[in-house]
Amino acid sequence: MKPRTIIAVCSVLTLFGLTFSCAKPQPPSLIPSDYGRWKTTTGITLDYPIPGHEDRFRVIHINDKGLGFARSGGSPERITFSEGTIIAKDIYAVKNPGPADLPVMVTAMIKSGSDPNARGGWLWVVKDLKIGKETIMTGDFCVRCHDNANEKHPYGWKNPDGAFADYVFFIPGTDSVVEANPY
């Protein structure tokens, strides 16, 4: 091999190495991989249609930190989830998945009030489980819908007194009525 060729190959390899060593590292995953082992927020079977997810089967998990949310008492009551709370909702492709079916998407609320992308104190994250890509939702789609949790609503405990529920529809431990379809 000629010296010129060797120099050219070395230059290309050096450039290649520098390019990849300077490449932006992958950000850490916002939704932990073991979220499926967390407790669920409700015992209600979430297979009825709702705006946003329509009639696809859903299971909502919450991390231990989220279970320690604060209730102010009084009326209207104020519920506050602590920083670091993660509520992850498995979304299946169909209304009645079989035992072997896996969720196709996870939508998560991550309490992170200081994050510039937070809306209502939460980061709203969607993870496509087919490709493993997480997306922070910076629009108002998620927060605008979940804003209804802070007033009377048709789901779970229904928030009859219009408590500020910190954008969470299913407050752990509040399932007084288990119903297949609220409508």
Place this chain on the structure above:
Amino acid sequence: MGLAGRINLVVVSTLFIGLGLVGYLYATSLSSAREGLVDSNLQRESDILYLSIENFMLPGDAPVAARFFDEVAGLSAGYSLRLYRRNGAMAFSDNMTIDAVNAAIRKTRFERRNELAKTVLSVDISDRLQFDKATAIPPESVFFSWKDSGRSYKRVYRPLLNLPKCAGCHGSDHTIRGVIDIRADVTNEVRSEALTVAVSASGFALMALALAAIIGRILRAVVVGPVIAIGRLCLDVSGGDFTGRVDVKRDDEIGGLAATVNDMVHGLRERYELTKYVSAGTITSLASSQEPRRVERTLLFTDVRGFTAYTERNGVEAILAVLNGLLEKQAEIIAAHGGDIDKFVGDEVVAVFSGDDAPARACDAALDIRVAVAANAAAYDSLAVGIGIATGHVIQGMVGSHRRADFTVLGDVVNVASRLCSKAKAGQILVCDCTKDGLGAGSHTMAGPYRVTLKGKAEPQIVYLLQGKKNVIKVGELHDEA
């Protein structure tokens, strides 16, 4: 293309590219700012409409919402507002929603309308892509430009969400309730922007041309002009004219270059003047660093007859004028025949001829000198020259000291030529037998041979009296022969 043209090309190209880039950035930023402002206004308007509709709808005042929407839509000519259902059909155009809501709440909350819209509009097919984008999950506001009947519009498709609190009446099997379509007529703004960009671009172009002209003139005056002047001076010098100067008096690089060139030309002029006092052989020797050597040469000596007596009869100026005239003429003729003036010794000329035909050229030169002197006898106060020519081996080389030396010839031939010159009477040309033998057969007419005793020579020398050229063919004769 000359230097000035190239510099101008670079300047103009740079200015056009630079100013063109600035103009492009200016135009795009202007357009971007205008679009951003319009989009921001559209976003704000759509937010207000969204919240208004939502707050009319929630208490069940849908008819009020419909009327409000119609009135806002008719506010101004340059403003268009529409509300579509999620399937792209125009909202409030029929009783479909009223029937669906009454069915969902299982009572007749809203009465069916008798007067329905005469024309039921729906989303244009050309806008369907934008509409689908706005109603996809996640839904988002879509801003886009649109043209119709020669007018320009900015539009936004703002999706209306089916929120949980809406689901009681509208059902929960869908996410998007509909889409608000706001169109803002921006024709005047776009035209104004285009005009501004066109005027600015023209201004930039004129500015570039003006700057190019100014910079070109400055460069011409500061750089190109002096460089051209220096070039002309160098051209003159190469043609033998050392009298010129570059008239640039500046304290910069060009001024320094001009001063250096002027000094160089001055030095060259001095050296050129010096060459008049040095033989061509000396100059050639200096240029080629010739080593001393033994070579065959033909020596030609001339001497003015009766010059000593002449100097006694005439004044200095007249003497020098006549002598210089004579020497000048002889030098001219010798040079014309390829001879090299070795030196002037008083009124004597010593010339050296080299080459195979050196004897012939030396003889021709001698004949021409004789003719020229005779022809201008009045100018030379009837002075005449005697000429001696000898051919043979000489030693050629630098002779002298380190301070002053001449590239000259030494040897017996030199003495013979000198003695022949001394023997020759006014108008006579004496040549040695070696010179005669070197001539072409019958080329010159000679008288002799004569036996002549020369000073310093024990034996008499055979010499000839050169009379003329034998076979001079006049032009007319040449034609006759042809």
